[in-house]
Amino acid sequence: MDYDKLADVYARTRGLSPIVLDELRTHWSGTPDSRVLEVGCGTGDYLVELVDSVKCLGWGVDPSAKMLQHAPAHENIRFAEGTAEKFPFEDSVFDLIFSVNVIHHVIETADYFGEAMGYLKPGGMICTVTDTPRIIRDRKPLTHYWPGTALADLVRYPEISKLSEQMGSEGFVDIEEHEISAPIQIDDPSSYKEKAYSCLHLISEDEFVEGLRCLEDDLKAGPVQGIIEFVCIWGTAPLHRAI
Template sequence: MIDYDEIASNYSKHRDIHPKVLEGLISSENIKKGSNVLEVGCGTGNYITAICQTVGASSYGIDPSEEMLKKARARTGEVLFKKEKAENLDFEDCFDLIFSVDVIHHLDSPSQYFEKAYESLNKDGKICTVTDSEWIIENREPLSKYFPETIEADLERYPKIDELKTCMAEVGFTEIQGNVVEQTKQITDLQAYREKTFSVLHLITDEAYEEGITRMKKDLMKGPIRRISRYFLLWGTKK
């Protein structure tokens, strides 16, 4: 069990915005000044804060970790943050867009979340689930390369894209479609990996983790390590 209150400080330091994900969210016609936007599992508030500041949307964030929310509230006073689980959304016809980033695999019941999200959206409102497909998990750089044990760990906990599509259709979402975004960066510092900022590093053995870090250190001495960050954006509409 990962304690997100315990790792909130590391998340705040090392987890940043994927520019292509933000671009994809902002390009939705459901985000504009005055729109009501909710981020589910907002963590330290990176994305919803950026949307609020960039677009001027009325912005809200929920997360079950109080320590994560403390970091989010320290970031901005323009977003309303609340401690709540995704499956317990209690709104009706409130939002133009509900989105989550790297959250769906943490939920006890994705289907219950989709039901609550559907009820919480306005007519023609959209939902976007930013997650990892099986292919993305298997081809991560550098995680899958240096910590191959993370592949099995994440394949077990991430819902398959087809399963998510089925759940969405069953509760009434239409126009269900998805696309992959990608960004390449160079890693010159291993601090985020040393502090296990990526939750799956808490799910492999200490031995596997230490072996991976050792390999990364050796390769980093030769030059920067390539990081390819990919996400699958899964969209649906309430008609």
């Protein structure tokens, strides 16, 4: 997926999900001395909120220069082009490395966990926010109006058990999965109409047009009730590492 082409519409129509920030703040004890890296930070929404609430330092990495252009200038955050598989740093260390809605774009997920382990302090944490097959099937509005997006994403998203196993192989301990969810209300179809979701680029134009027609029809009767759900996979770098 070419996020340089999606960047303008992404920045204009998509925002963050507060439940993800709550999860990060609940399960990671950041302090003003903490150093946080968001991998696949895109327009930087999550990183900015987390850094501002903890008052710590942040780094954001993304391969799309156009997504990064939409990230705000921030005195405590540095944004840089880079990928999950190869961070653009020489010798930084972090207390938390996290990604949101990114792991399905990463081809070599084991390489990502290996890279992250090398950049975490002992006791540092990693969090991968993604979707399970059940979450993909139950997505509303996406799967409800465009069932083909679920078929495509069931193939595209890595299995959670595979990710956990890879984390274990790279040495992460205390690996846990938490599911989070919240109701959402859709009253503006713009992000769907403008295909701000990468999965809407994976279905036929006929299916896209028909799904949008149904959504816009339903919106004539009032806001459409939906749901936002994620699984958050946590792991910790061990305090003592074998050399």
